[in-house]
Amino acid sequence: MTRLVVVSNRVASPTETKGSAGGLAVGVFGALKDSGGVWFGWSGDVVSDSVANQGPKLEQDGAVTFATVGLPKKDYDQYYRGFSNATLWPVFHYRNDLAVYDREEYAGYRRVNSWLAHRAIKLLQPDDVIWVHDYHLIPFGEALRSEGVTNRMGFFLHIPFPSPQILLNIPPHAELVKSLCCYDVVGFQTPGDQAAFHDYIVRHAHGTATADGEVEAFGRRLKTGVYRIGIFPDEIAEQATRGEARQDVMDLKQSLEGRKLIMSVDRLDYSKGLVERFKAFEHFLEKSPEWRGNVTLVQIAPPTRSDVDTYQQIRHNLEYEAGRINGRYSGLDYTPIRYMNQRYDRWKLMSLFRESQIGLVTPLRDGMNLVAKEYVAAQNPDDPGVLVLSQFAGAADEMKGALMVNPHDIVGMSEAIGRALSMPLAERRERYETSMVMLRKYDLGVWRDSFLADLRGVNLNKQPNKRPAGNK
Ligand code: GDG
Numbered sequence: 141m142t143r144l145v146v147v148s149n150r151v152a153s154p155t156e157t158k159g160s161a162g163g164l165a166v167g168v169f170g171a172l173k174d175s176g177g178v179w180f181g182w183s184g185d186v187v188s189d190s191v192a193n194q195g196p197k198l199e200q201d202g203a204v205t206f207a208t209v210g211l212p213k214k215d216y217d218q219y220y221r222g223f224s225n226a227t228l229w230p231v232f233h234y235r236n237d238l239a240v241y242d243r244e245e246y247a248g249y250r251r252v253n254s255w256l257a258h259r260a261i262k263l264l265q266p267d268d269v270i271w272v273h274d275y276h277l278i279p280f281g282e283a284l285r286s287e288g289v290t291n292r293m294g295f296f297l298h299i300p301f302p303s304p305q306i307l308l309n310i311p312p313h314a315e316l317v318k319s320l321c322c323y324d325v326v327g328f329q330t331p332g333d334q335a336a337f338h339d340y341i342v343r344h345a346h347g348t349a350t351a352d353g354e355v356e357a358f359g360r361r362l363k364t365g366v367y368r369i370g371i372f373p374d375e376i377a378e379q380a381t382r383g384e385a386r387q388d389v390m391d392l393k394q395s396l397e398g399r400k401l402i403m404s405v406d407r408l409d410y411s412k413g414l415v416e417r418f419k420a421f422e423h424f425l426e427k428s429p430e431w432r433g434n435v436t437l438v439q440i441a442p443p444t445r446s447d448v449d450t451y452q453q454i455r456h457n458l459e460y461e462a463g464r465i466n467g468r469y470s471g472l473d474y475t476p477i478r479y480m481n482q483r484y485d486r487w488k489l490m491s492l493f494r495e496s497q498i499g500l501v502t503p504l505r506d507g508m509n510l511v512a513k514e515y516v517a518a519q520n521p522d523d524p525g526v527l528v529l530s531q532f533a534g535a536a537d538e539m540k541g542a543l544m545v546n547p548h549d550i551v552g553m554s555e556a557i558g559r560a561l562s563m564p565l566a567e568r569r570e571r572y573e574t575s576m577v578m579l580r581k582y583d584l585g586v587w588r589d590s591f592l593a594d595l596r597g598v599n600l601n602k603q604p605n606k607r608p609a610g611n612k
Contacts, residue, residue: 176203183208218248257283376517385491420553526560541571
């Protein structure tokens, strides 16, 4: 099998991939171990220019090389904090109102992608298959092509692809889509994302797109596909019953004193619908006095991107809302919302999911949302909790056993909480089984293997501008 080179904004360290990293890192690492290869990207460190230019730091783990670079402050500001997270992230999540556009940041975004590509070239071999991940690295493939790299190259978008009317708000939208067309395979989370991309190609790029994903535009031919990212359900079930978390779970149960538990876990991000969720829980307590003092919402929200202005704002709003609601409904021995702004070990999260009666996952927009899948996989099959899920999470396409809600409908979410809390065991079991069928069918291995099979199967000679002879 040809070697695999994975490129992502952040690279998990060899120890992280074996420890508490999410399933995604473990899944990608699994593919790398199978074929041997390189995982290339930013180390997460901000460094001086001279350190950044020293060349990638290499760490070997069996057949896998972890190759990381640091970023100078200016690059971090323009590429990561700026165009990636203050322009692309909000717009791709349909939040034009929160997006800012700055030409210099965009120039920095492209410059860093070219610089990263230049660093990566030295690690490449002629037959390597290159798999690039997510919105930070859209122009990475084009930068490699401009340096003469003709390898098979695929790109997977973890977040939604917005409809053209939304995407047009980003001034260099055409350049971004042209960059995507430099890959051989472009993968999306859901059919809706793929359709939005095709729509742009046909209506705004004078290209063509067929229902089976053959796209021609900007003088390139490529394949698009839907690859639903999943989890390894058995691994989650094992983590949920691990002994290490026992004490924490016992402590929590003791402090709940028999109250029902609602669990929510999200990175602290405005796309996750946290404020609306808190308001829905408040509405539920307001309309259901019999539940006051008898149900607790535990919200775990580790901070991310805290140096981007909009993230400081959401944190402030959330603290205000939690304080306000707790002020209204707390008793001497009861706090309705326990809001934790910190990161927890993975097995603790999974164990808490298993102990809870509801998993409340209500993003305003989400590429997939792995927490929804983890919640279901962590349940006790004999007495499962209920997943309450936003219709705007990519996972809603598959998790048919969930109680579906519109996260803008506070009353609707409040009603779903009530319904889930009093759902009979037989219905809970049936819903759990319905979702588990899909979780097993589209697990993380299927996502990874189907993407790589499509990428490895690409016929490079089919390009309109055929590549020079001798390239595979
Ligand atoms: C992007 C897309 C898409 C969360 N808090 C803690 C913790 N987590 C873990 C969860 C889960 C992961 O982080 C979050 O994944 P999500 O899918 O829910 O969301 P994003 O981070 O926004 O991910 C998303 C995903 O990429 C994959 O393609 O599904 O739509 O936005 O695994 O469990 N893990 C630990 N402690 C925490 O406190 N250990």
